[in-house]
Amino acid sequence: MRELNAVSLFFRLALAMISGGLLGLERGRKRRPAGCRTYMLVCLGAALTMLLGQYESIALDLHWSSLAESIGQRTDVSRFSAQVVNGIGFLGAGTILVTGRQEVKGLTTAAGLWASACMGLAIGAGFYECVILCVLLIFLCMRFLPVIENMLIERARFINIYVEFHSLDNIGTIINRIKEQGAQICDVDISRTGAEGSKNPSAVFSIRLEHKQPHTRILTAIAELDSIYTIDEF
Structure with a gap:
């Protein structure tokens, strides 16, 4: 060989x-x-x-x-x-x-x-x-x-989520909603502006799920908040 x-x-x-x-x-x-x-x-x-x-x-x-x-x-x-x-x-x-x-x-x-x-x-x-x-x-x-x-x-426990919301005061609500889904936040990157020229504040969450579950479940839970404009997984 x-x-x-x-x-x-x-x-x-x-x-x-x-x-x-x-x-x-x-x-x-x-x-x-x-x-x-x-x-x-x-x-x-x-x-x-x-x-x-x-x-x-x-x-x-x-x-x-x-x-x-x-x-x-x-x-x-x-x-x-x-x-x-x-x-x-x-x-x-x-x-x-x-x-x-x-x-x-x-x-x-x-x-x-x-x-x-x-x-x-x-x-x-x-x-x-x-x-x-x-x-x-x-x-x-x-x-x-x-x-x-x-x-x-799709079955991984680590996911990255991009979120645009109404104001920076909504960060605490979003974090609480993520934790309610049995997820642990590993890192958060907050910006006063969004991607592609958006004027809405945004954040990128690096999340670890405690157990295997469909990613759409946690995305849907966050999207139900009234302060959310855009949410996307990447």
Whole structure:
């Protein structure tokens, strides 16, 4: 399994995707910005980069050895890959946004861009077997995983709620209503204005449910208050 063959490639890439997904699943259940798919793509891209380095080293010793001898010096080809991996980070950072509701978006897109850059390097080096396996795993991650991830998140005990209300005096009433539903408030971020130019005060509640229950139950309970203008889960 330590050799560079088809079985080893599939095992390493699959293990990277599963390992990253398990770590991301725990963060996703707690409604953190970087979830299951983000961790999967980053771990998969890192594994692909390491495999590419091994492939280049073997190819330079075997297939490209005569060319290296004719040049007369040994070139570290991995330096070119390192520059691309570092450079794509700036492009990925541009896709990450923090909305007015304190919601982080674009992390999965940034991770996908980085993984795509790693695949481009592998294609340029002629490492076709690894690229095909990586494309299939990334496609499975992007196409089918969101359905499973959403099912798990809907049953999670951690939720984030964005609320717009009449005045700051209503905060105590909202907090009491949340506690009446058997929930614990982990964090509150209060603002004098709402998202998207709204002039109503707003707050973001990070909540932990004491027992598993439908999230719509606590949302409905808060929405029944007369002082609530907008409520949304994210």
